[in-house]
Amino acid sequence: MDHFLYRNGTLHAEDVPLTEIAAAVGTPFYCYSSATLTRHFKLFQEALGDLPNLVCFAIKSLSNVAVLKLLGDLGAGMDVVSGGEYLRAKAAGVPGERIVFSGVGKTRAEMRLALEGGIRQFNVESEPELRALSEIATELGVTAPIALRVNPDVDARTHEKIATGKSENKFGIPIARAVEVYAEAAALPGIEVVGIDVHIGSQLTELEPFELAFTKVAELTETLRAAGHDIRRLDLGGGLGIPYERSNDAPPLPIEYGAMIRRVLGHLDCEIEIEPGRLISGNAGVLVAGVVYVKSGEGRDFLILDAAMNDLVRPSMYGAHHDIVPVVEPEAGVEKHPFDIVGPVCETGDTFARARVMPPLKAGDLVAFRSAGAYGAVMASEYNSRPLIPEVLVDGDRFAVIRARPSFDEMLGRDTIPEWL
CATH class of the missing domain: 2.40.37.10 (Lyase, Ornithine Decarboxylase; Chain A, domain 1)
Incomplete structure (x- = not known):
């Protein structure tokens, strides 16, 4: 609507x-319509129901500071993928504890910016990034909360240019190597492991790829907890599509998406983070x-x-x-x-x-x-x-x-x- x-x-x-x-x-x-932005944001909050959650708007979809302030005032967190987006979120009045920093190529300058300005977590995508973040956090005398982005090798069944969860894509750490990389993260100074991150693509029009990916995340959560990691947040990314053609069948609704999340992940007692962009804006x-x-x-x-x-x-x-x-x-x-x-x-x-x-x-x-x-x-x-x-x-x-x-x-x-x- x-x-x-x-x-x-x-x-x-x-x-x-x-x-x-x-x-x-x-x-x-x-x-842009304020009423539509507000309605669509609230649909995600309602969809997650009584699960502890933070709905982080994906700034890359629409980054005007006025829009970010509107959503931030409603309680939205922000998902940023650059230092510029981080500064836009802060300019909109969103506190650091509601900002998640994603992206495959974070620079040391961007890490420093977020650590000095406040950040909820970094979604780390590689071992070199993890080590760089450890060095910057140690230099600053702070601790960087992180979730490792895992690549579950799931076909999102979307356009090839916006699919991000297959093994050949540049994003994330292969899920088969996640246990060893989490062990390295736990041993590094200045790093605090808080969760797991996954994002398989954009403009998804069915729930099955999400469920396949989230099922793998649930299994990984149990494995990591058994290894002693305190996994308390699951960042599920975004990607739910919209009906660009009015004549086509509509993609799943947020309420259906939320029900699937509760069914697959609700037993883990984790805070759920999602990062919708397109469906809100x-x-x-x-x-x-x-x-x-x-x-x-x-x-x-x-x-x-x-x-x-x-x-x-x-x-x-x-x-x-x-x-x-x-x-x-x-x-x-x-x-x-x-x-x-x-x-x-x-x-x-x-x-x-x-x-x-x-x-x-x-x-x-x-x-x-x-x-x-x-x-x-x-x-x-x-x-x-x-x-x-x-x-x-x-x-x-x-x-x-x-x-x-x-x-x-x-x-x-x-x-x-x-x-x-």
Whole structure:
């Protein structure tokens, strides 16, 4: 469910017409719904029920500080994968004890930053990282709480570029070697073992891969406890998918996911950490773009938008689908026509959809890309010297720009010409 609905013939974000926002900030822009973000976060809390838990929002999906503050004020923890994301979480007012640091390539500078600023735990992904963390913690005279990320060699049945739990993926320590690496961790100075971490991928549309991975984690928990380790947290990662196509069967609901977690892991008396991103933020955002031209080609017609692959790269990078709808609701029964929907970037890959059936549109009309809140703005670039586009947050009948569009002067001002030129 989201809060982007047609009212009186116009698509609204909660109680605000998207046409009103477009008039104020120009197109293209991202728009997020506070009500949807809140609802989806609370669904995970409700799904875990009476299990001790911390729901950590995966900042990599949507990192605007205003969004992080909204979720942090609801009690969310944060899952970060860089020093910059850590600082975003802190800027949003999230305390270190609710921040989990993940990622396969943490630098020593990032470790120091988190140890000095406060951290709930590091999800450690390799022996070299473990040893580096031990050295930094010892230098600082502190203890680094850690969970080792294990790779369970489970096929997540998702896109190959966002699968992370198979043996050939770069993530985690092979689960067959976990016992020996935990023994090394326990012997290192400045390290405190607190749990186990696993994350098998993103946009999963069935529960079976999760259950296979979590069953292995349950077995590993018993083995490690028998070896004397105090395993009291299980970090299960994120990955639950969303329905990008309204016509498709919906992925499992958080309540079903939570029930499976309780069934497989509930007997272990561990605190459960989960790191959802897409399911909280995906359907909470839309990308609104304007039609620049309607072009007739050889055997096909094109809708050329003012949004491009630099604004929303998912279709170009992953072949991802987004429902694209007119902001002004078409009349019932209007004849529709297939269009290739493209942007202005000088790449054939700057294509959002091919032969997408759409109602009649003309230059100046607005369209909205649904389910664009996750991995939209965070993956944007200034390719073709196109400014990053605004982000807008709606709350009921009010809205605010939470990231402004930079001017060309601001863009150019970041470049420096050497004195010898």
